[in-house]
Amino acid sequence: METIHLYHTNDFHSHLEHWPRIQQFLLQKKQLHQQQGEDVFLFDIGDFIDRWHPYTEATKGKGNIPLLNECQFTAAAIGNNEGVNLPFDDLDQLYSDAEFDVLAANFYYQNGSYPQWVKPYKIYQTQKGTRLGVIGLTAPFTHLYDLLGWRLTDPISELKKWLEPLEKESDFIILLSHLGIHDDERIAAAFPEIDVILGAHTHHFFEKGELVGSTLLGAAGKYGFYVGKMTIHLNEQKAVTRKEALLYDFNDLPIVPNEQEQIIAFLNKGKDLLSHKVTTLSEPLLHHPFQETNFSRLLSKTLREWCQADCAMINAGLLLGTLSEEVTTYDLLEVCPHPINPCVVKLTGKELLEILSQTMDESLHHRQIKGLGFRGTVLGIFVYDGICFEKNKIFIQGSELKLDSNYTLALPDMFTFGHFFTEVLPQKQKNYFLPEFLRDLLKWKLEMPT
Numbered sequence: 001m002e003t004i005h006l007y008h009t010n011d012f013h014s015h016l017e018h019w020p021r022i023q024q025f026l027l028q029k030k031q032l033h034q035q036q037g038e039d040v041f042l043f044d045i046g047d048f049i050d051r052w053h054p055y056t057e058a059t060k061g062k063g064n065i066p067l068l069n070e071c072q073f074t075a076a077a078i079g080n081n082e083g084v085n086l087p088f089d090d091l092d093q094l095y096s097d098a099e100f101d102v103l104a105a106n107f108y109y110q111n112g113s114y115p116q117w118v119k120p121y122k123i124y125q126t127q128k129g130t131r132l133g134v135i136g137l138t139a140p141f142t143h144l145y146d147l148l149g150w151r152l153t154d155p156i157s158e159l160k161k162w163l164e165p166l167e168k169e170s171d172f173i174i175l176l177s178h179l180g181i182h183d184d185e186r187i188a189a190a191f192p193e194i195d196v197i198l199g200a201h202t203h204h205f206f207e208k209g210e211l212v213g214s215t216l217l218g219a220a221g222k223y224g225f226y227v228g229k230m231t232i233h234l235n236e237q238k239a240v241t242r243k244e245a246l247l248y249d250f251n252d253l254p255i256v257p258n259e260q261e262q263i264i265a266f267l268n269k270g271k272d273l274l275s276h277k278v279t280t281l282s283e284p285l286l287h288h289p290f291q292e293t294n295f296s297r298l299l300s301k302t303l304r305e306w307c308q309a310d311c312a313m314i315n316a317g318l319l320l321g322t323l324s325e326e327v328t329t330y331d332l333l334e335v336c337p338h339p340i341n342p343c344v345v346k347l348t349g350k351e352l353l354e355i356l357s358q359t360m361d362e363s364l365h366h367r368q369i370k371g372l373g374f375r376g377t378v379l380g381i382f383v384y385d386g387i388c389f390e391k392n393k394i395f396i397q398g399s400e401l402k403l404d405s406n407y408t409l410a411l412p413d414m415f416t417f418g419h420f421f422t423e424v425l426p427q428k429q430k431n432y433f434l435p436e437f438l439r440d441l442l443k444w445k446l447e448m449p450t
Contacts, residue, residue: 001241002128003038006174006230007028010045010200011222013081014053015063015265018224018250018264020259023071025227025248030072039126045070045200046079046138046178049094051086051437052375054270054330058223060090063269065098075122077136078174079200081106084141085339087435089151089167091142093116103136103176105158108151120162123169130238133170136163136316138178139201147434155179159191159426167193171238176266188212195240196230203371210244216243225250274330279446287319287335289367289380295319297437299336300385302445307433309343309350309410311387311396313359317369317380318412318438327446336439340373343413344431351424356394360419372414394430412438 012018014357027044033040049061054062060171063084076098082091095102095117105120114120118227121135137155145152159175164172173194177184180202188197189212190281197217205221209230219229226247233242255261285295296316304312321335347355358364367379388395397408415421416430 001072001236002126002130002234002238004130004132004232004234005033005038005040005342006043006196006198007040007233008043008045008198008218008220008230009048009224010178010198010220011203011357012044012224013047013050013222014056015050015223015301016053016055016067017222017263019266020256020262021250021253022224022227023067024073024256025253028254030305032101039130041075041124041132042071042073043075043134043174043176044076044250045176046077047199047200047215048076048079049082049085050081051339052333053266054333055266057063057333057369058273061094062097065095069099073100074124075103075134075136075176076106077178077200078104078118079104079178080139080141081339083138083150083152083333084148084434085092091150093149097342099328104138105135105162106137106140106155107152108153110146110149110151112151117331121166122156123425125212128233130172131170132172132174133166134174135159135166135228136178137175142435151321151439154409155183156187163191163193172196172232172234172240173316175219177201180204180309184208184217184219185199185212188215188217191215192273193259196232196243198228198230206245207247209243218245223356227253240316251264270332274333276392277328277331278327278332278443281323282450284324286322287316289317289378292381292383294315295323296383297385298445299442300383302441303342303410303438304385306436306441306444307342307381307408307410309344309386309408311407312385312386312410312411313356313382314384314438315365315380317376317378320375320376328416329443332439332446336437336442337375338373338414338438339375339379339411340438341413341436342410342433342438342441343416344408344410345416345425345428345435346406346408347424349405349407352396352407352426353401353403354424355409355421356384369414372417372419373412374414 124132181204199219205224210217220226285292396402
């Protein structure tokens with residue numbers, strides 16, 4: 001009989017306040033299994049980095065990589081927070097010091113070749129000679145990757161292509177999937193030759209796994225709230241006799257004696273690296289989610305100017321704090337931590353009127369948002385630039401809105417992903433501006449000579 005232990009994390013999103021305890025736990029578990037003569041593998045399923053954290057932002061994610069190295073991870077998948085939230089050169093260098101494999105079968109340079117730091121799959125061998133074939137797939141935000149200079153292919157097509165050599169070269173197949181729960185369940189039903197799918201992206205979790213056919217699915221939620229584990233039992237013929245899955249709750253993990261000092265050290269390192277002065281303000285820039293302020297007006301104006309659009313709108317909840325006196329790069333991250341890019345949509349006057357009407361809905365202002373790159377809590381009111389409301393009329397750049405005219409509207413990209421203004425925006429062509437985030441636009445504006 002042979003027992004193999006698989007530990008997995010996913011969607012950690014740079015919640016480094018959880019890392020000291022997770023690191024200690026994984027290293028202790030690995031040491032224990034090895035002392036018992038059993039094989040253990042550690043996998044991260046993507047979105048390990050998130051640029052809301054000062055240390056990750058300051059190092060463009062490279063500061064996170066030694067954490068996985070120190071924990072002796074076996075391999076990692078690429079998540080969209082690594083893939084579309086870093087400029088091309090930063091992603092191309094992100095894993096240069098990695099001591100683990102990066103597996104992403106559908107991730108390419110635009111010339112169709114894999115970067116030297118990416119493998120579609122890897123075969124790992126246990127002490128008893130069992131071959132584990134591990135393949136990785138990442139969510140195909142094809143258009144965004146293309147704008148950044150990468151090429152993303154269809155994950156299912158890649159899976160079909162690589163399963164044939166995987167079956168020949170391995171005794172047991174593991175998929176590291178940053179695709180989401182629904183794709184994982186469909187893959188498990190369609191490809192029973194995959195023994196285990198370790199999932200991510202949709203922040204789902206399975207307390208004891210989910211069995212679809214003969215494939216066991218595992219997922220560990222988000223932010224390091226859980227660590228996942230699978231135990232695989234094989235007989236002498238290398239056939240699987242039993243598969244088990246469970247989750248470890250972060251709150252049940254042993255406390256690290258100096259964990260608060262480590263957590264604070266991560267923050268202070270990032271803050272020091274982001275201490276570059278941007279400007280000195282003559283008056284504070286104020287924020288309020290339910291009131292128009294000089295800060296929200298500035299962000300909306302900056303968005304319109306950057307995108308060279310006819311008009312712009314932002315939600316006031318994007319700004320999480322007030323700026324006063326000397327402003328640093330760290331301050332801009334604190335008040336605008338979202339990995340949200342500018343976007344421009346071309347609309348008819350009728351379509352623009354429909355969107356503006358919906359932005360007046362107070363229930364929308366109070367809606368709490370999770371995901372879509374938003375790192376705040378509540379959406380807030382909408383604040384406009386180039387748009388004026390007077391006596392039941394709307395003016396764009398000083399001229400009354402005409403239903404049959406065309407206008408360009410600049411807005412945060414979160415509104416274009418199919419969750420807002422669904423009667424108008426989904427079918428419209430979007431012009432995304434990458435890799436700049438909204439805080440980069442603020443920096444650009446504040447650094448301008450007055």
